[in-house]
Amino acid sequence: MNRRRALGALALGVAAPGVLAACAQAANKIEAAVESPPPAPTLAYSPAVASADVTPTAPVSVKVTDGWFQKVALTNPDGKVVAGNLNRDRTEFTTAEPLGYGVQYTWSGSAVGQDGKAVPLAGNFTTVAPAVTVSGQFQLADGQTVGVAAPIILQFDAAIAEEDRAEVEKALKVTTTPEVEGSWAWLPDEVGGSRVHWRTKEYYPTGTVVHVDADLYGVPFGQNAYGAADSTLDFAIGRFQLVKAEASSHRIQVLTDAGVIMDFPCSYGEGDLDRNVTRSGIHVVTEKYEDFYMTNPAAGYANVRERFAVRISNNGEFIHANPASSGAQGNSNVTNGCINLSLTDAEQYFNTAMYGDPVEVTGTRIPLSYADGDIWDWAVPWEEWKSMSAVSSEASALNLPSTAPATPTDAPVPTAAPGG
Structure with a gap:
């Protein structure tokens, strides 16, 4: 044998046992892997089993690792199954x-592992039991068409502390088409209640469509109170109409996109007493009655029939017909705070007035404020209005009381059913 061939054969013969040993080790590892049992399914509940005081709108789920759900259900004590969804691979x-x-x-059901064995779902949790539930009600109706200055008012049937208002406000959303800048603001309310208003920066564009979501169910209101239910509101903005009312002119003008469509002589509040001053500022039309029987003890009259009365404030201010002041209309201010017109002029304006129309009063010594009732939104400058939001980082400079009446005690009140 050639020596080089012999050495080559020897070298080859030496290497062969090492290769065989490595193969044996790999075979042992494969055999060990095959013999290891597959991991059992692992369940993860959210909220955790036995949790208490769970918010009813909190995310609720169960997940399985190293397996898939064969069947899963969440039921209440009456056996009603809660609606739910499995993901595509049946692991959540x-x-x-x-x-x-x-x-x-x-929880009930089962998850199947890689070995085909089933693992049962089990356990329970309990949702929070409120001491009281709080309801919110919009002042507008679904499908209503309103004027360009109409605020959105959400009235609550419980007092909400300042520190709890941010959580409530975060559950409110206003969507407008076209997009319009606006903000929520919390206003003083009567004892035992709370209210939040949403107002635009400028008057709405005509034809704006508005949708409001109030997702209040499950929202904490403080003191173990929670929202009673969700609600929505849909309304639209109608034509543009504005009343310009400069007290020193003894006239009012009604404007639309077409310009001035009415220009009437009138009489404003006499102003001798504070209660007889027509308030300056942007008022909002809220009601109108063909007949309104009014009583005002402070002014010394009762059960007086007023015709074509358009309410512009809850402090008792109306634009209405008053033949008794006809001699002063157009030349002097003699009323108890209302804007008086002739019967013909009042009817003409009455027929065009709509909830939410702005009435801009100027030229008097007392501004419209929280003391004048429920809607004084436009009397607040825009930057200040935004600071009255519970989620604003800016502190409000307005020194407002915690409560205020929706209708001042000295305001005229109806003494018979309007129109009756």
Whole structure:
């Protein structure tokens, strides 16, 4: 044998046992891997099993690792199954509807592991039981058409502390088409209630469509109070109409996109007493009555029939017909604060007035304020208005009381059904 060939054969023969040893080790590892049991399914509940005081709108789910759900259900004590969805690979179940208050919910079903064995779902949790639920009501109706200055008012049937208002306000959303700048602001309300208003920076463009979401169910209101229900509101902005009312002119003008369409002589508040001053500022039309029987003890009259009365403030200010002041209309101010017109002129204006129309009063010594009732929104400068939002980082400079009446005690009141 050639020596080089012999050495080559020897070298080859030496290497062969090492290769065989490596193959044996790999085979042992494969055999060990095959013999290891697959991991059992692992379940993760949210909220955790046995949790208490769970918010009914909190995300609720159960996930499985190293397995898939064969069946899963969440039920209340009456056996009602909560609606929910499984993801595509059946590894996560998520509820698809809010839960109830003060209810215990129980998991059931099973998850199957890689070995084909089933693991049961079990456990329960309990939702929060409120001491009281708080309802909110809009002042506008679905489908209503309103004037360009109409605020959105959400009235609550409980007092909400300042520190709890941000959570409530975050649940409110206004969507306008076209987009319009606006802000919420919390205004003083009567004892036992709270209200928040949404107002635009400028008057709405005509034809604006407005949608409001108030997702209040499950929202904490403080003192273990929670929102009673969600609600929505849809309304539209109608034509543009504005009343210009300069007290020193003894006239009012009604303007639309076409310009001045009415220009009437009138009489404003006499101004001898504060209660007889027509307030300066942007008022908002809220009601109108063909007949309004009015009583005002402070002014010394009762059960007086007023015709074509358009309310512009809850302090008792109306634009209405008053033949008794006809001699002063156009030359002097003699009323108790209302804007008086002739019967013919009052009817003409009455027929065009709409909830939400702005009435801009100028030229008097007392401005419109919280003391004048529920809508004085436009008397507040825009930057100040925004600071009255509970989510604003700016402190409000207005020194407002915590409560204020929606209708001042010295305001004229109806003494019979309007129109009756």
